[in-house]
Amino acid sequence: MSEINMMKLEKLINGRPLFTVAHLVANGGDRIGIVGRNGAGKSTLAHLLTGTDHDYHGQLIVDGVVTYVAQIAASNEQSGGQAMMARVRQALSVRPEILILDEPSSNLDEPHQAWLIKQLQHYHGLLLLISHDRHLLNAVTTQTWAVRHGEFKAYPGNYAAYRTQLDQQITSQQAAYVRQNRHQHDLKLAMQARHEKAQRLRKGNRRMTPSERSNSKSLREATAAKLDRSAKKLVERGEREAKVTKPFTTTGFKLVATDFPAFTGKTVVTATNFTLRRQQQVLLKQATFQIKPGERVALVGPNGSGKTTLLTAILAHQAGLNLAPAAKLGVFKQDMTALDGQLTVWQTVRAASQLPDQTVRNVMGALGLPARFYQQSVASLSGGELVKLQLVAILVGNYNVLMLDEPTNYLDVDALDALADYLQHYPGTVIFVSHDTTFRTQVATRQLTFDQQRLIDPARVTVKAAAPSDLPLLQFKYDQMMLDPSADSAVLQALRAQIAAAKG
Ligand SMILES: Nc1ncnc2c1ncn2[C@@H]1O[C@H](COP(=O)(O)OP(=O)(O)OP(=O)(O)O)[C@@H](O)[C@H]1O
Ligand SMILES: [Mg+2]
Known part of the structure; x- marks a missing residue:
């Protein structure tokens, strides 16, 4: 049973x-x-x-x-x-x-x-x-x-089987939608033809004598009215038949460098012979690395290896770790208690940002918090909606360096894609931790892996060729220089050439 x-x-x-x-x-x-x-x-x-x-x-x-x-x-x-x-x-x-x-x-x-x-x-x-x-x-x-x-x-x-069934359903819905549109179009043509015919009937034939015209008038009018009615029925039928809705599609939204405080300097984070500890335990020994503006660095390693501890150390300006003075850090860590449940969604986001309302709304919409959420209380949000709210507050904040600790938990596929897309075009620097491998490879330009008290940095082993991902970085530098009145025009020109080359 x-x-x-x-x-x-x-x-x-x-x-x-x-x-x-x-x-x-x-x-x-x-x-x-x-x-x-x-x-x-x-x-x-x-x-x-x-x-x-x-x-x-x-x-x-x-x-x-x-x-x-x-x-x-x-x-x-x-x-x-x-x-x-x-x-x-x-x-x-x-x-x-x-x-x-x-x-x-x-x-x-x-x-x-x-x-x-x-x-x-x-x-x-x-x-x-x-x-x-x-x-x-x-x-x-x-x-x-x-x-x-x-x-x-x-x-x-399982989920994969469900997705297959759903994809088939969406494909046939798409096809039905196209068919329906074509059918609607045909109906519209037929309707127009009937109206035109009714019009002609009312006017009558040019060769008619005045008496023929007046004798046939009521008949012509009756037939024309019939045609008009049937045209109207066609329209109604079309409207009734339009049952298939367009399959759902999402649109992304991107911010530009001018939305953020400018970053000046060659490096964001510089670690020199840095030792990372959690209580008595040594997590990193004599680590030396740099994080440059515009990079998106993923910290990788098993639970407890020190990813979050490193983020905290950077935040705390620990000895051996230098954080550029121009860095304005936005920090995401999954701590739902950081939000005030009494406030509405809009109050929360508005307080976090200096950007215009419309820009904020666009970012919220892209992440899946459209207008119907604005007046809802934070306390009544679902798990995923809470994460989105915290993310939006950081993405639209006055920052140029983002530290994201597991931003992907609870997010649905659309939100994951939107976030990955957003970060790929983010003009600042991102340092993040995510156990979601797909997301990590989508977003990161570089991975730093914790391994036996060392930080493995592939950038130091192999020299990466100019990848398509260089483009946002170049664009970022260019945008920043454009804001700087003392910028060297030759350098600007060189950057423009590099951007053109990267765009292929
Ligand atoms: N008082 C309320 N007013 C308006 N909407 C509400 C209220 N309480 C709950 N909701 C909404 O009900 C919906 C259902 O929430 P629920 O927690 O069941 O979602 P879920 O499927 O578990 O989502 P998630 O994947 O994010 O965990 C959410 O959109 C939430 O914002
Ligand atoms: Mg839930």
Whole structure:
């Protein structure tokens, strides 16, 4: 028998539908991935299933004890990864009948992700796994509940199988949309033809005698009116038939160097024989490296190797680490408590930026916080929406160097793409940590890897050829020089030539 059964379920928020479920069942032993965009209602569904939220319409039967591990953020005492591991371990130890995990793999490094996958593969109860982590979902789940356009639907197979089905659906929707447009066009032509014919009828034939004209007038008028009516019907039919909507597409938005405080200087960070410690432990020994303006540096290494500690050391101007005076640092670390839940989204962002309203709105829109969020309270945002808000506040702030510690947790695919795109075109310097390999390779121009108290720097081993990624850096230098009235015009000219060359 089924342990979870939902029928004609509807969840409203402030009187507006968040999602509906026509019919979904889950049985013991099922391993179900729950996927969907940020704010689609995944955590809300979990709260209905655990019984913490009773506010819904329709039928919801949960037959069994539910253990729930909620979506969380890192705290000061423990890294997010460590905290989540402890909670998952605790949850599994009670051998729950029904286990719901909400984003369990955020902040986990690869060995810990592997551990989590193994634990979940060995779990025999009913598992509902809410996640944006494709790797985890594919390794663990055998069914998928996806929420799209406000509706939860079940798909057989793991995330990859679901994506294939969805892509086919989108392709045929696209084709149907094109067909529909063509059909609408044909209908419009037919409608015009009928109107024109009606017009001609009303005018009558030039060769008609006056008496013929007046005798046939009422008949001609009646026929013309009929034609007009049928043309009108055609239009109505066209409108009725237009059921297919255009598949969803997103647009990016980019800021330019003039939106930021200018950076002058040759290096942003200079480390000379620098030793990094966490309490008694030595994490880096005699490290020497430089980070140049416009670089996007990924710090890589297992949990606990010192990535965050290095970021903190740079922030603290530790001995042996020099931070350029012109650097204005914007810091993202996943600490949801840094936000004031009482404020609205717009108040929060507005307070963080000096850029014009419209620029701020554009960045918010690109990241997935459109106008409907402006007046919402920060406290009511979903996990992913909170991350987006924190990111926006930093991206539009008055900074020219960004330090991002795991900015990708909880973000849906569209937001991930938007963020990667944004950073690829960001004219300042970025130093970041992300366990998401795809994101890292998309964004980084350089990776520094922690390895046995050393920082492996590929830039010092191989000389990179002028890659396409040089372009933003050159453009950045150029824009900065343009702002500088004392800039050497010969240098400017040389830069222009280099930019032209890089553009190919
Ligand atoms: N009081 C409220 N007013 C307006 N919107 C609200 C309110 N409370 C919740 N919401 C919205 O309900 C939506 C559902 O949130 P939920 O936490 O279920 O999303 P989610 O699918 O878990 O997202 P994520 O992937 O970001 O964790 C969010 O868009 C949130 O902003
Ligand atoms: Mg959630």
